[in-house]
Amino acid sequence: MKYILTLCSALFFLSATAQEVSGQYDKIGRFNQGVAIVWRNGHCGLLAQGGKEIVKPTYDKISGFGKDGIAYTWNQGLVGLINMQGKVIVPNIYGSISAFNGSFAITRKNGLAGMINKQGKVLIENKYEDIKLDRNGMIRAVKDGKEVILDMKD
Secondary structure, three states, X not given: OHHHHHHHHHHHHHHXXXXXXXXXXXEEOOOEOOEEEEEEOOEXXXXXXXXXXXXXXXXXXXXXXXXXXXXXXEEOOEEEEEEOOOOEEEEEEEOEXXXXXXXXXXXXXXOEEEEEEOXXXXXXXXXXXXXXXXXXXXXXXXXXXXXXXXXXXX
């Protein structure tokens, strides 16, 4: 009986203090890691669990966030990256960005391949026909139809 009274009191308290904080969206996705994708007028943005808008709905599409807290964004056919705080890691300038292999992702821009890290730093400019990362960490690229091995030095 004590449990039921406690439960009823809690429900009454929650219903008496609830506020609508997000009525401005056409759709609100499920919250994952405290963040939800929201839609308004055909564009996507991000909403924090407390109702604070993190990113205004300006993107055509936003992927879910990975364990690393990074999501892909698309705008006008170009892809970029943002973090869970809404900070743009990579602006929407690439034709594609691969899934990260460790800390690296292959980018494509104007048909040419390059490489970035999870902080958005360009490690290899987009000037190769193809780039592949071997299992042992070696980076192979194709330029002018010939394969080359790239040495990553900071």
